[in-house]
Amino acid sequence: MAKFNKKKSGDLPAISTASLPDIVFMLLFFFMVATTMRETTLKIENKLPYADQVEKLDKKDLIMYIYIGKPQEAFQGQYGKESRIQLNDKFADLVDIKSFIAAERASKREELVPFLTVALKVDENANMGLVSDVKRELRKENALKINYTTKKGDISENR
Amino acid sequence: MAKRSAPEVNAGSMADIAFLLLIFFLVTTTIETDTGLNRRLPPIDDEKVEPPIIRQRNIFTVLINGRNQLMVEDELMELKDLRKAAVEFLDNGGGTGEDACSYCKGKKDPNSSDNPDKAIISLKNERETKYGMYISVQNELVAAYNQLRDRRAMELYGKTLKEMEANYNDVNWVGNKETLKERIERIKIEYPQKLSEVQ
Numbered sequence: 001m002a003k004f005n006k007k008k009s010g011d012l013p014a015i016s017t018a019s020l021p022d023i024v025f026m027l028l029f030f031f032m033v034a035t036t037m038r039e040t041t042l043k044i045e046n047k048l049p050y051a052d053q054v055e056k057l058d059k060k061d062l063i064m065y066i067y068i069g070k071p072q073e074a075f076q077g078q079y080g081k082e083s084r085i086q087l088n089d090k091f092a093d094l095v096d097i098k099s100f101i102a103a104e105r106a107s108k109r110e111e112l113v114p115f116l117t118v119a120l121k122v123d124e125n126a127n128m129g130l131v132s133d134v135k136r137e138l139r140k141e142n143a144l145k146i147n148y149t150t151k152k153g154d155i156s157e158n159r
Numbered sequence: 160m161a162k163r164s165a166p167e168v169n170a171g172s173m174a175d176i177a178f179l180l181l182i183f184f185l186v187t188t189t190i191e192t193d194t195g196l197n198r199r200l201p202p203i204d205d206e207k208v209e210p211p212i213i214r215q216r217n218i219f220t221v222l223i224n225g226r227n228q229l230m231v232e233d234e235l236m237e238l239k240d241l242r243k244a245a246v247e248f249l250d251n252g253g254g255t256g257e258d259a260c261s262y263c264k265g266k267k268d269p270n271s272s273d274n275p276d277k278a279i280i281s282l283k284n285e286r287e288t289k290y291g292m293y294i295s296v297q298n299e300l301v302a303a304y305n306q307l308r309d310r311r312a313m314e315l316y317g318k319t320l321k322e323m324e325a326n327y328n329d330v331n332w333v334g335n336k337e338t339l340k341e342r343i344e345r346i347k348i349e350y351p352q353k354l355s356e357v358q
Contacts (some may be wrong), residue, residue, distance in 0.1 A: 004336030013204060017171070017174065018170070020174040021170065021173040021174045021177050024174055024177040024178055024181055025177050027181055028180050028184065031181065031184045031185060031226055032184055032240040033186065035184065035204050049290065049291040049294040049295070050294075051195075051196055051294055051295075051297070051298040052298065053196065053298050053302045053305055054194040054195055054196060055194065055196070055197050056193065056197070057193045057194065057195060058193075064293065068290075069342065117197075119195065122290045123290065124289065124290055124291030124294070125289060125290070125291065126289070126290045126291050127286060127287055127288065127289065127290070128284045128285070128286060128287070128288040128289070128290060128298070129222075129285075129286030129287065131290060131293075132284070132286070135200060135356070136263040138200060139200050139201070139202065139203050140203060142202065142203075143200075144199055144200040144201075145197075145199060146196040146197075146198050146199070146200060147197050147198070148195050148196045148198065148294060148297065149193075149194070149195040150194065150195050150196060150294055150298075151194070152194055155238075155294075155295040155298050155299070158291035158292065158294065158295050
């Protein structure tokens with residue numbers, strides 16, 4: 001009675017992986033939406049300090065970023081180990097801040113210029129001397145709205 | 160001839176493609192921090208303006224030295240005590256007559272500040288001060304202001320300032336935003352943030 005041969009073997013049926021792409025796509029979309037591309041490549045160490053009385057910065061297009069910190073190891077041969085300023089993608093000196101601010105202002109619509117904020121992203125191990133110099137330059141350029149960018153956390157984590 | 164159905168496209172490798180994209184995004188993106196302490200720098204004035212005379216007792220000097228030690232009003236202080244000291248100074252209300260402060264709950268010490276409007280915190284640092292320490296101190300001082308403002312807001316309106324500001328920014332909040340704005344302004348005028356960062 002070949003007709004009634006048992007076709008089934010004892011094995012478990014394979015789990016369908018047809019919905020795996022859906023799951024992965026879901027994750028993919030989450031990451032695409034939740035993250036933003038970093039606009040500048042950091043050439044310095046930038047470990048931000050912690051603070052808990054923080055305010056949120058909105059209007060991301062109206063922020064000018066100034067990075068300060070020790071050059072990363074790959075650049076230490078060229079630029080030394082002292083804290084440096086980074087504007088956009090390259091190392092800069094104090095005198096470059098003036099042209100940087102002017103360029104940023106020129107790239108924005110005129111009515112938005114008064115709302116421009118300078119975000120100081122300073123490494124927690126940087127010295128205040130350089131930060132003070134930067135602040136003095138900003139005052140000269142009349143860029144008075146500043147923000148010390150920090151991570152949200154307890155200040156006891158600052159060492 | 161029998162009708163032939165179109166062969167099905169094999170979707171088995173779809174997962175691999177999606178994984179590839181996922182890993183690419185995971186690696187290339189960082190979640191940017193966009194929180195921080197907002198400050199306003201004083202403008203550089205060209206004309207010689209007579210600086211206003213500020214009485215010594217209305218100034219609260221905080222100095223951070225190159226070894227990250229804290230000196231408050233000429234005395235060494237630990238960071239954890241700073242917030243309390245700042246609150247005591249701001250809320251002292253030692254003024255009389257015109258300078259009297261009706262809402263202060265401080266000790267009314269005649270050697271400390273007259274009222275929150277007159278009280279100025281002066282933060283000084285040396286060139287060798289670490290930025291992390293500087294931010295810690297700024298954070299404590301801002302916390303002192305926030306604490307007083309919240310206390311006053313609770314007294315007057317039964318809500319903290321943070322809640323009021325959240326309501327103000329909330330589109331779905333039902334209520335009069337004009338009055339809410341006035342209330343927020345009032346609190347900010349009663350405890351103005353007068354924090355000077357001396358170079």
